[in-house]
Each structure stands twice: as structure tokens, then as C-alpha cells.
Amino acid sequence: MDKLIAFLIGTLKIAVALFLVVIALIGVYIGWNSVQDSRQKATNAPLAEAKAWPPIIIDALENTRFSLVTMWRDGHLYYQFTVSGYPKAIELVRRHSQKVSLGDQILVISFLDRNGFNVYSHEVKLSSMTLEVDSKGQGKGLNLNSNTYMTAEDYRGALKWEVGWNFPTSVELPPSAPVQAAPAAKPKPESPKWRNVALWRKLDRQMSKEEVQKLLGPPTKIVSANVLTFWHYGYPLGGQVVFDRGGAIHSWREP
Numbered sequence: 314m315d316k317l318i319a320f321l322i323g324t325l326k327i328a329v330a331l332f333l334v335v336i337a338l339i340g341v342y343i344g345w346n347s348v349q350d351s352r353q354k355a356t357n358a359p360l361a362e363a364k365a366w367p368p369i370i371i372d373a374l375e376n377t378r379f380s381l382v383t384m385w386r387d388g389h390l391y392y393q394f395t396v397s398g399y400p401k402a403i404e405l406v407r408r409h410s411q412k413v414s415l416g417d418q419i420l421v422i423s424f425l426d427r428n429g430f431n432v433y434s435h436e437v438k439l440s441s442m443t444l445e446v447d448s449k450g451q452g453k454g455l456n457l458n459s460n461t462y463m464t465a466e467d468y469r470g471a472l473k474w475e476v477g478w479n480f481p482t483s484v485e486l487p488p489s490a491p492v493q494a495a496p497a498a499k500p501k502p503e504s505p506k507w508r509n510v511a512l513w514r515k516l517d518r519q520m521s522k523e524e525v526q527k528l529l530g531p532p533t534k535i536v537s538a539n540v541l542t543f544w545h546y547g548y549p550l551g552g553q554v555v556f557d558r559g560g561a562i563h564s565w566r567e568p
Contacts, residue, residue, distance in 0.1 A: 357465050360385040366474050373482045373531035375400035381422065381474060390463035394422065394437060399444075399452035402482045407439050418480045421537060424471035429521045430559040433467045434537065475522070477535040481548060506530040507546035513567040516554070520562055525554055 366381040377398035384391050396403070406418040423434045442455040506512055507529040515528060525544070526532075532544035533551070541563060544554040552568035 357385070360465060360468055369474070369476055371476065371531065373533070374398075374402060374478075377403075379420075379476045383468075385463065385465060385468040388462060388464070389460045390433075390435070390468060391460040392422075392435075392458075394420075394442075394457045394459075396420075396442070396455040398454060400482075402480060403439060403455070404452060406480050407444070419478065421477035421479070421535070423475050423477060424467070425473040425475065425560065426470050427472050429473070429523070430561075432471045433463055435461050435463075436537075477537070477542070479534065479536050481534050482531070505546075507552060508568060510567055513552060513565070516562065516565055518562045522556065522560055525562070529554070 361384055363382055363384050366383065369379045370376055371379065375398060377396060377400050380395040380397065382393040417436075418439045419436045420439065421434055421436055424432045426432050437457060437459075439455070441459075442457045444452055445454040445456060447453045512528055516525070520528070529546060529552075532546055532554075534545040534548040536543040536545070540558045542556045544556070546552045546554075547568055550568075552566050554565040555563040557563045
């Protein structure tokens with residue numbers, strides 16, 4: 314009996330010791346995580362300050378001005394996206410999106426690193442943006458105040474931004490009312506640069522998106538499909554340039 318009692322007491326002591334070791338390890342783990350969380354919060358604290366990005370003016374959309382203010386907090390990108398101007402291309406798709414099946418007409422906000430590679434892209438549906446009107450009830454711009462998931466690493470690595478879209482920029486306007494006198498002849502518009510096949514043959518896979526746009530002019534339609542982005546020129550029968558996720562040229566087709 315004495316041996317049994319001694320055995321049980323010894324076993325109990327071992328169990329208590331193991332329990333205390335486990336408690337100590339849990340305490341160390343919790344303390345380590347707390348220190349790491351504190352360091353991470355201190356590192357990410359500056360990201361919570363509002364950042365105004367340089368505005369972008371796109372001539373293909375009637376010199377419309379795009380503005381963006383962002384901040385990052387708790388795994389989310391908070392942003393204020395403003396479109397100053399109401400070009401006919403945007404007005405048309407917003408006006409008819411409820412009447413006919415046009416699909417989702419979007420603007421794409423893309424963040425780029427110092428080398429021009431895409432870090433993160435976010436799609437904004439035109440239908441989700443608030444229309445601003447002037448005193449005559451005419452549209453003068455759009456805005457959206459929202460948020461989306463984004464990692465701190467991606468936000469910290471973003472140094473530039475750009476705007477894309479997936480709808481045509483050329484708009485067919487209804488004919489004007491007939492007049493008595495014939496209107497004065499208008500000078501023939503200059504052919505867009507992308508129609509010049511010689512320019513297409515200057516394309517190089519090392520070119521950035523900015524260099525492609527400088528060479529061929531702005532695309533008439535932009536479509537993003539998972540890892541590839543398609544720049545169409547004269548959609549659907551014209552040419553196209555395809556970029557990969559990093560922003561490098563993947564392939565192209567002459568018009």
C-alpha cells in the first residue's frame with residue numbers, strides 16, 4: 314500500500330510539473346504574439362494616414378480628371394475615388410445599363426510598384442458611383458467612398474497608380490436637327506496613331522504600358538481577364554496589345 318501511495322504521489326508531481334511547463338509555454342507564446350502584434354501595428358500605423366495620389370487626366374475620355382485619396386487600416390484599403398467630368402462615353406453606358414444588357418461597365422484602379430509592375434487592381438462599377446450634377450441638373454462628375462481588402466505589403470509597395478476601363482471611348486451621337494443652310498465643312502479629323510501599321514512594328518516586349526500608349530495612343534477598350542489585360546484598338550476588328558499581370562507585353566496583333 315505504501316508503495317502504491319508513493320507511486321501515485323510521484324505521478325501527481327510529474328503531472329503537475331508538466332502542467333506548469335505547458336502553462337509557461339502558453340504564456341511565452343501569448344507574450345511573443347503580443348510583442349509581434351505591437352510591432353506590426355507600429356509598422357503599419359503610418360499607412361492609416363490619408364494619402365492623395367497625383368491626379369490622372371485621360372484625353373481619350375475628353376480630358377476627364379481622376380483623383381484618388383487612400384488610407385490602409387486593419388487589412389482594408391479605404392478610398393475616395395473622384396471623376397471630375399462626365400464624358401459622353403461614361404454618360405452613355407450609365408444611361409443605358411439599366412435598359413439593355415451591357416454587362417458590368419467598370420473603371421479599374423491599378424497600383425504599380427517603382428518598376429511599373431502591377432501590385433494590386435480594384436474594379437469599380439460605374440453603377441455604384443454617385444453622380445454629381447450642376448445647377449442645371451447636368452452631370453459633372455462621379456464619386457465613390459468605399460473600401461476593399463488589400464494587404465499592408467501591397468499597399469506599402471504601391472508607388473504609382475493608373476486608371477483603366479472596359480467600355481468603348483468612341484460614342485455615336487444622334488444626328489443634329491436639320492437646318493436651312495448647309496453647315497460649313499469641317500476639317501477631316503486626323504487618323505488615330507494606332508491605324509499606322511508601321512508604328513505597331515516598333516512594338517517591343519520590353520515596353521511599359523506608358524511607352525505603348527505613347528506609341529499607339531490610348532486604347533479604345535480595356536478588358537481584364539484574370540492574369541491578362543487586353544488593350545483593344547478599334548474593337549473588335551482592330552489591333553490589340555496583351556499585357557501580363559506584371560504589366561509586361563505578352564503579345565500583340567496588328568490591325
